[in-house]
Every structure is written in structure tokens, then in C-alpha cells.
Amino acid sequence: MQDNLVASKKISIPDGAAETQAAPLPPARRSDVETIDALLHGTCHDPFAFLGRHKAERQDIVRVFQPDAKEVRLVVIRPRAAPIEKPMTRIDPRGVYVGAIPNNCRYELKILWADGWQHTHDPYSFGLLLGELDLHLFREGRHQSLHRIMGAQAMEIEGVSGVRFAVWAPNARRVSVVGDFNIWDGRRHPMRLRHEAGIWELFVPDIGPGERYKYEIIASHGGLLPGKADPYALAAEHPPATASVVDDPTPFVWNDADWLATRGTRQNTTAPISIYEMSAASWRRSNGGYPTWEELADALIPYVTNLGFTHIELLPITEYPFSGSWGYQPLGMFAPTARHGHPRDFARFVDRCHQANLGVIMDWVPAHFPSDMHGLAAFDGTCLYEHADPREGFHQDWSTLIYNFGRNEVSGFLIASALCWLERYHVDGLRVDAVASMLYRDYSRKDGEWLPNIHGGRENLEAIAFLRGLSDVMHTLHPDVMLIAEESTAWPGVTKSPDEGGLGFRFKWNMGWMHDTLRYFGRDPIYRGHHAGDVTFGMIYAYSERFVLPLSHDEVVHGKGSLLARMPGDDWQKHANLRTLYGLMWSHPGRKLLFMGQEFAQAREWRHDHELDWHHLDEPLGRGMQLLIGDLNAAYRGFAALHRSDDDWQGFRWIIADDSQNCVFALLRSAPDCPSVLVVCNMTPVPRPDYRIGVPDNGFWHECINTDGARYGGSNVGNFGGASTTPVGAHGFEQSIVLTLPPLSTLYLSTSSLVG
Known part of the structure; x- marks a missing residue:
């Protein structure tokens, strides 16, 4: 249909020439005036119906909206000739321009602003951006690559570099993308609504990574909402600033193929998984502020690997x-x-x-x-x-x-x-x-x-x-x-898997074990004999799920104090109690998780805006605790009995769980075709000499870990490297060993001395 805004007189321009006079144009129609008013007031819900390129009989017309421009020119890109420039006619003093181009030509824009010329492309010259399949999958909640479809995607379309924006706002009357590139003016880049999915889209040419942006939305009731950050943004400003940022689309070059090839074995249900939970913002501070990822990598990775953890977990x-x-x-x-x-x-x-x-x-x-x-x-x-x-x-x-x-x-x-x-x-x-x-x-x-x-x-x-x-x-x-x-x-x-009626997680945090264990260790040893169930009850349900044993950030905040502060006794006993707790934890069925700072017995509660109290590593007890964690992780990895049967009830046996008088516990961890590990805990500050414990195998049982060792800051009471069995039956076994149990300690013994 002939558009009334296009002059009926066809203008002939020589190849390569620049036109200096625009053809006269008739007055705008009432509907066009209303649309222009909507553009000026930022309420135009369908900008593509007016702006951009529209077919006429023998030529196309182009309308653009450029408030504050001094002049706008069409740069006509002809298939077999040099580009030419044509001045566009301002049909509204508030910044609406119109011009005509041949049907088979592409076009660009030259805009004269107060500070000079800008050569750019018209956002409203591009067709539909998202495919029908993408919209269908999005609507059904089955699109698995929305980070490549939605949000701000720096890309090329029809050979033009720019950013494609897409946001879900089905009930909005109008959505615009705003940013530094359009002086945060919601009138300049209103978006197209894809009604079938409620997604608004727009390709903004000639911008790229690093641009800040938000969405300006007019609600269905006509009210203007506060500027909205992009729910699908791949990058954002540093808080407290709230804008989204266009991310760099250049693919990252990875160097972790060897890790990915073996990840399934490292993370299956029989693997040793020991997790260091940490806050990237407060592990260490950088000049009083947040550390960079590079600074964290330089310091954190060798620190955690030297301690023997297999994973880090980031808050x-x-x-x-x-x-x-x-x-x-x-x-x-x-x-x-x-x-x-x-x-x-x-x-x-x-x-x-x-x-x-x-x-x-x-x-x-x-x-x-x-x-x-x-x-x-x-x-x-x-x-x-x-x-x-x-x-x-x-x-x-x-x-x-x-x-x-x-x-x-x-x-x-x-x-x-x-x-x-x-x-x-x-x-x-x-x-x-x-x-x-x-x-x-x-x-x-x-x-x-x-x-x-x-x-x-x-x-x-x-x-x-x-x-x-x-x-x-x-x-x-x-x-x-x-x-x-x-x-x-x-x-x-x-x-359990969804097919079995479960939720499908691989592991679950064992909160019951955590609460019971901390409650037990928080008691004065004189009362522990009456509360053995806090230690043993967890084994009743230990195989109902695949568990992680967490001593997490939640246990060192909100007035709970640090783990060390929750232990009874004087400073030495607090550290001894905590070492005993760690020894029991690393021997109990379940993967391990420890929050940062607890590996060196931080005394203060965690504070999210301060770094850890690293000075504790200069103290013998703090350094000893850290050494113990490293040795426990080495034992956990080295003895298959401590991890391979975490989800098999046949891999665990209480040997002593009822000695309430002495507060002694003994357990046996086993797995097919590997040495068993005997774990003995003395939960009182009283040494227990000549303590007989039945064992399944004859021979010499090596004392592989003694949490009371001088290396860890303990009193160094022990068994001089281990004990040999005697043919005296005990605890259902035909042979036994006699041990000296150090005060407030956990011992690991095995017929194999190999660890790691």
C-alpha cells in the first residue's frame, strides 16, 4: 500500500553522489501522529510497526526516531554501485525522520549529534531474532541453553556486529533496553514482543561487550517500573551498582581435559570426597577488599591441595x-x-x-x-x-x-x-x-x-x-x-532416583549427624557417659541416604561461635576435643565437609566482612590442627576402607559402643580386598592404659594416626607405633590388642601402614 509519508516524485541520483535536498513529503496521517506521540512518551508497544523499513509500491520508506539529532542521513548500500547518502526529512521536530530507498538496497545511518557524526545501523531494520523452536522450548520450560538465547548476546547479524537482547515480560505494555549507549533513555530502543512466548527482543547494532544496560518496563496498568537488571545477564556491575553488563562472547580456552576425563571416577559414590567449604569474599582480603579470582587461585589452590582436600565448595x-x-x-x-x-x-x-x-x-x-x-x-x-x-x-x-x-x-x-x-x-x-x-x-x-x-x-x-x-x-x-x-x-x-520415587540427588548433607555430634562434644566429658546415643544414633539411618558429613559455615555464625569455642575445657582441652571430633568425623561413613578456618581451629566466629584469623597458624596448637587435617585427608584417601564402603552397611561395625564408664568408642571400617581400619576414641581427658580391644586380623596393628601426638599439639601419649595381637578373644573376635588410649583422642590403627 502506498504510504502517505513518501513523496510521489521519484528522485534520481547519480552513482556515488550525495543528495543534498530531500523530496517534499506530505503531512503525516493522524495514526502516525499518535504513534509519534507514543514514541515521544515512551509508550509505543509495537515500534517495528512504524520504525525501520516498510514496503511501498516502487520503493521502501525508512523511519527513524533520533531525539536530539541535528541531522540524519540515509547511507544507501547498492548492490553494484558505491554507497550514496540521502538526507532524511524531519517530519516531527521531536526527532522523527523519514526517507526513501530502492527496494533492493540495504541502508545505514549517519547521525549528526552536538559533538559530531555517528555512522551506525538501524536497530529496526532487522527481522525476527529468536527462532520458533527456541520460543516453543522456552514456553514449555525445556530450553536447556537459555544462557545462549536470552539476555544480552554479543554477536553478528547479517554481517553487523551488535548485541541481541531478549527478556521475558509477557504482561508488560512496553519494554525498552537502556544503557550508556542511549543515555538511559527508554524512548530510544523499545523492543519487539514475541507474543507466543511473552519475550521481548531487539538487536542493537554497533555496541559490544562491556556495555552496561537494564530494561525499562511499563507495566500493563501503565506505570513505569524501576529499571530492571537482566534476569539472564551473564555479567553485572560491581555491587552496590545494579546494572547488567554485556559479556565477552569469545570462547574460553580450557586446559582441563584430563580432569574432565576422570571426573566421573573422582566423584562417584565410592570415591574419597573431602570438601573445603569457603567464602571467596572472606577467605583472605585483598588490601582490605575482595580478592580477585587470580589472587585466590594463586593462594587458595596450593593451600587446599596441600591439605589433601579433593574439592572446594564456594558459598x-x-x-x-x-x-x-x-x-x-x-x-x-x-x-x-x-x-x-x-x-x-x-x-x-x-x-x-x-x-x-x-x-x-x-x-x-x-x-x-x-x-x-x-x-x-x-x-x-x-x-x-x-x-x-x-x-x-x-x-x-x-x-x-x-x-x-x-x-x-x-x-x-x-x-x-x-x-x-x-x-x-x-x-x-x-x-x-x-x-x-x-x-x-x-x-x-x-x-x-x-x-x-x-x-x-x-x-x-x-x-x-x-x-x-x-x-x-x-x-x-x-x-x-x-x-x-x-x-x-x-x-x-x-x-534415590526419580524412577524410584526419590528426588535424584547424588548426596545429601547429614544434618542429624552434625547436630548430634556437636551436641555430644559440647558437653563436659564428665557427663558424656550418659549421652553415648549422640555418637551412635546416626548409624541407625546412616545408609538411608548417601551422605556428606558437614561442619559448615552455618555452625560458626549467628552467635554459635567457632567450633573451637564450642568445645569444653581449657585451651588445651578445647583443641584436644576438636582433634578428637575431627578424628571421629573422618572415620564415620559419609563424605567430609569442613568450613574454612576450622582446619586451624579459628577461635572467633566467622565474619563475612573480615578475612580468617591467619595468625593462628603461628601458634603451635593452630598449626598442629592444620597438620592433623592434612593427615586425616591422607588416611581417608589412602585407606579404601574409609571411603569405598560409605554406602554399604557391611563396611561398618561398632566394636565398642556401650562403655559409658570410660566414654570409649571403637569402630571398624572395612571394604573388600583391602585392610580394615580400627578407630578408637577416648572422650575423656583421662588416659586409659591397658585397654583391650578385639580385632578381626592377627598381626601387628600400626598406629597410623594419634590425634594426641606431639605433632598436633597433644600430650604425645601413645603406643610406640602400634600393637601386636594376642590370642585373647574380645568383642566377638578370636584375637585382640591392648592399647594405651591417650586423653581426648582418636586413634587409627591398621595392619597396613600405607597411607596415601
């Missing part, structure tokens, strides 16, 4: 606005926090960990998100990511919002986030935070404060389906990666 590094949340209230589910550098710096950190044979686990938080208005809260003016009803959508403990797991796009968003970290950054495991709060609709709620499920129960069926879907996808695409649950209740089958 959440997904971008988060409030440092006091320790990362557990994230908003950037696809972006490493800018506190430690650029995303590529984090990739390089993981790469260096892998080259040092150190795995990387990441705390990941799909349970809830903060209500900061630049984030996901009421993202398009409606409760999009969260539930509308606060009985489902508001978390009372943390004043956060709960994801609506029943919405395909939301569950797909979260699963895509998990896959992004595994694929983009080669992360070896995700520890899912606050699983219990996801599973129960009445979690931390009183009667009347929660809504039952469709069957009238308290189980959150949508969250269960999400977790099962997550585990299914991870098992299919990345079977060698660990999925670990922090689940604090007795929910059945956390580590």
Missing part, C-alpha cells in the same frame, strides 16, 4: 546485591559476582583448580530471591517469577520471595541456570541450598499462614517436580557432576 557466587546475605539471596542466576573480577576470570580460576586436581562445587540457590526492586520482584508489573499469594510466595524467615516452580518458564529459567554453570564454567557440582524450605508448603509457617496442595497436603508438589526435573536433566547431560542437597528433615529418598 554462592551468583551475583547478589547485599553482601550480608553471603550470596544466599542472589539475583544474577547466570552471572558470577563482579566482586572478584570478570566472568572469564572465574572460568580461569576453575580451570586452574582442575589442573591441580581440585574439584569445584558451587552453592546454588533456587529456593528464593530477594525483593530488591531492580531484580525479579514484580518483574513486569505482575508476580511473574514469584507467587502472588504471600502464603506461597513470601519467605518469612528471610524476607525473600519464593519462585513459582509450577510455572514452566520459571522452572526452565532455574534449570537453565544450573546447566549454564556446568557448561559455561565446568563446575563439578551444585549444592542446592534450603531444599527443606522448598519441599514443605508449611515450612516455618503457622496454621493459616500456608496453603495446602491440590490433595490437601503440606508437600510442595511443584517444587518436587522441579527438583526431579533438574536431577533428570543433569543426570542425562552431565552424569559425572554432583547434585548435593542441603535438606534438614527426614524427607525420604532424597538421593
Whole structure:
């Protein structure tokens, strides 16, 4: 149809010439005036219907909106001739220009601003950006590569470099991308709505990595929302700034092929897995501020590998606005926090960990998100990511919002986030935070404060389906990666497969063991004889799940004090008690997790805004504790009996569990075709000489670890290297050994002295 804004007179221009006069144009139609008014007021919901290139009878017209421009010229790119320039006609003094070009020509723009000319491309000259399959999979929550589709993607389209933006906001009246490139003016880059998926898209040419941006959204009720950070951003500004950042698309060159080839063996259920949990922000401070990933790699990797840990676990590094949340209230589910550098710096950190044979686990938080208005809260003016009803959508403990797991796009968003970290950054495991709060609709709620499920129960069926879907996808695409649950209740089958009615996690934190054990060791030894069940009860359910034994950050915050501070007695006894606890922990079925600082018995509670008290390593007891952790890790790796049968009840036997008078425990760890390990704990500060214990094998039992050794700061009471069996039956065995049990100690003995 002939457009009334195009002059009927055709202008002939010689090849290579620049036109100096625009053809006269008739007045604009009323509908065009209304559209221009909408553009000026930032309320145009369909900019592509007016801006860009539109067909006419024998030529095309081009409309652009460039407020504050002094002049706009069309650069016509002709197939077989040199480009020519044509001045565009200003049809509205507020910055709307129109011009005509031949049907078969491409075009560019030259814009004269107050400070000079800009040669650029027209964002509204590009067609549909996302494919129909992408939109379909997104709508169904089954798109597994959203970090490559959504958000800001620096790329080339039709030979033009720029950034493709895509954001989900189905209920918005208008969405614009704003940034430094358009002086944060939402009128300049309104986006196109793909109605079938509720996604707004726009390709902004001639910008690239490093650009800051947000989305400016007008809600369905017509109100302008606070500027929104990109939920799918791959990078972000350093907090407290809140803008998203266009990331560099250049592929990272990895050097961890050897690690990835063996990761499945290193992380299976029979492997020794010993985890050093740490906060990247407070392990060590750099000139009083956050350390960079490079600084962490230089110092942390040799430190942790020398201690014998197999993995590090990072408190959440997904971008988060409030440092006091320790990362557990994230908003950037696809972006490493800018506190430690650029995303590529984090990739390089993981790469260096892998080259040092150190795995990387990441705390990941799909349970809830903060209500900061630049984030996901009421993202398009409606409760999009969260539930509308606060009985489902508001978390009372943390004043956060709960994801609506029943919405395909939301569950797909979260699963895509998990896959992004595994694929983009080669992360070896995700520890899912606050699983219990996801599973129960009445979690931390009183009667009347929660809504039952469709069957009238308290189980959150949508969250269960999400977790099962997550585990299914991870098992299919990345079977060698660990999925670990922090689940604090007795929910059945956390580590069973969804086919068996479980949730599909590989491991679960054993919170019951942790609480019982710390309660026991917190008692004065004089009373411990009455509480042996705190030590033994955990074995009743030890094989109901595949467990990790956690002494985590949660046990050294909120007034609980450090682990050392929770031990009874004077300073020497506190350290001896803690050494005994570690000795018991490393021998108990279950993978090991220890929070940073506890390896050298930090005396103060952890503070997220201070580094660890490294001066303790200058003290004999602190240095001794660190040496013990290294030796326990070496024993754990070296003796297959201590890890291979973690999930097999036949690999554990209580030898002594009822000596309440002496507070002595003895256990035996075994596995097929390898030496057994006898572990003996004296839970009192009184030495126990001539203590007879039955053992399964004749011969000499080497004293491989004695937590009371002088090397660790102990009193050095022991057995001079071990003890030989005598044909005296005890504890169901035909032979036994007689030991001196040091005060407050754990002994490891085996017929093999080989460790490591």
C-alpha cells in the first residue's frame, strides 16, 4: 500500500553522489501522529510497526526516531554501485525522520549529534531474532541453553556486529533496553514482543561487550517500573551498582581435559570426597577488599591441595546485591559476582583448580530471591517469577520471595541456570541450598499462614517436580557432576532416583549427624557417659541416604561461635576435643565437609566482612590442627576402607559402643580386598592404659594416626607405633590388642601402614 509519508516524485541520483535536498513529503496521517506521540512518551508497544523499513509500491520508506539529532542521513548500500547518502526529512521536530530507498538496497545511518557524526545501523531494520523452536522450548520450560538465547548476546547479524537482547515480560505494555549507549533513555530502543512466548527482543547494532544496560518496563496498568537488571545477564556491575553488563562472547580456552576425563571416577559414590567449604569474599582480603579470582587461585589452590582436600565448595557466587546475605539471596542466576573480577576470570580460576586436581562445587540457590526492586520482584508489573499469594510466595524467615516452580518458564529459567554453570564454567557440582524450605508448603509457617496442595497436603508438589526435573536433566547431560542437597528433615529418598520415587540427588548433607555430634562434644566429658546415643544414633539411618558429613559455615555464625569455642575445657582441652571430633568425623561413613578456618581451629566466629584469623597458624596448637587435617585427608584417601564402603552397611561395625564408664568408642571400617581400619576414641581427658580391644586380623596393628601426638599439639601419649595381637578373644573376635588410649583422642590403627 502506498504510504502517505513518501513523496510521489521519484528522485534520481547519480552513482556515488550525495543528495543534498530531500523530496517534499506530505503531512503525516493522524495514526502516525499518535504513534509519534507514543514514541515521544515512551509508550509505543509495537515500534517495528512504524520504525525501520516498510514496503511501498516502487520503493521502501525508512523511519527513524533520533531525539536530539541535528541531522540524519540515509547511507544507501547498492548492490553494484558505491554507497550514496540521502538526507532524511524531519517530519516531527521531536526527532522523527523519514526517507526513501530502492527496494533492493540495504541502508545505514549517519547521525549528526552536538559533538559530531555517528555512522551506525538501524536497530529496526532487522527481522525476527529468536527462532520458533527456541520460543516453543522456552514456553514449555525445556530450553536447556537459555544462557545462549536470552539476555544480552554479543554477536553478528547479517554481517553487523551488535548485541541481541531478549527478556521475558509477557504482561508488560512496553519494554525498552537502556544503557550508556542511549543515555538511559527508554524512548530510544523499545523492543519487539514475541507474543507466543511473552519475550521481548531487539538487536542493537554497533555496541559490544562491556556495555552496561537494564530494561525499562511499563507495566500493563501503565506505570513505569524501576529499571530492571537482566534476569539472564551473564555479567553485572560491581555491587552496590545494579546494572547488567554485556559479556565477552569469545570462547574460553580450557586446559582441563584430563580432569574432565576422570571426573566421573573422582566423584562417584565410592570415591574419597573431602570438601573445603569457603567464602571467596572472606577467605583472605585483598588490601582490605575482595580478592580477585587470580589472587585466590594463586593462594587458595596450593593451600587446599596441600591439605589433601579433593574439592572446594564456594558459598554462592551468583551475583547478589547485599553482601550480608553471603550470596544466599542472589539475583544474577547466570552471572558470577563482579566482586572478584570478570566472568572469564572465574572460568580461569576453575580451570586452574582442575589442573591441580581440585574439584569445584558451587552453592546454588533456587529456593528464593530477594525483593530488591531492580531484580525479579514484580518483574513486569505482575508476580511473574514469584507467587502472588504471600502464603506461597513470601519467605518469612528471610524476607525473600519464593519462585513459582509450577510455572514452566520459571522452572526452565532455574534449570537453565544450573546447566549454564556446568557448561559455561565446568563446575563439578551444585549444592542446592534450603531444599527443606522448598519441599514443605508449611515450612516455618503457622496454621493459616500456608496453603495446602491440590490433595490437601503440606508437600510442595511443584517444587518436587522441579527438583526431579533438574536431577533428570543433569543426570542425562552431565552424569559425572554432583547434585548435593542441603535438606534438614527426614524427607525420604532424597538421593534415590526419580524412577524410584526419590528426588535424584547424588548426596545429601547429614544434618542429624552434625547436630548430634556437636551436641555430644559440647558437653563436659564428665557427663558424656550418659549421652553415648549422640555418637551412635546416626548409624541407625546412616545408609538411608548417601551422605556428606558437614561442619559448615552455618555452625560458626549467628552467635554459635567457632567450633573451637564450642568445645569444653581449657585451651588445651578445647583443641584436644576438636582433634578428637575431627578424628571421629573422618572415620564415620559419609563424605567430609569442613568450613574454612576450622582446619586451624579459628577461635572467633566467622565474619563475612573480615578475612580468617591467619595468625593462628603461628601458634603451635593452630598449626598442629592444620597438620592433623592434612593427615586425616591422607588416611581417608589412602585407606579404601574409609571411603569405598560409605554406602554399604557391611563396611561398618561398632566394636565398642556401650562403655559409658570410660566414654570409649571403637569402630571398624572395612571394604573388600583391602585392610580394615580400627578407630578408637577416648572422650575423656583421662588416659586409659591397658585397654583391650578385639580385632578381626592377627598381626601387628600400626598406629597410623594419634590425634594426641606431639605433632598436633597433644600430650604425645601413645603406643610406640602400634600393637601386636594376642590370642585373647574380645568383642566377638578370636584375637585382640591392648592399647594405651591417650586423653581426648582418636586413634587409627591398621595392619597396613600405607597411607596415601
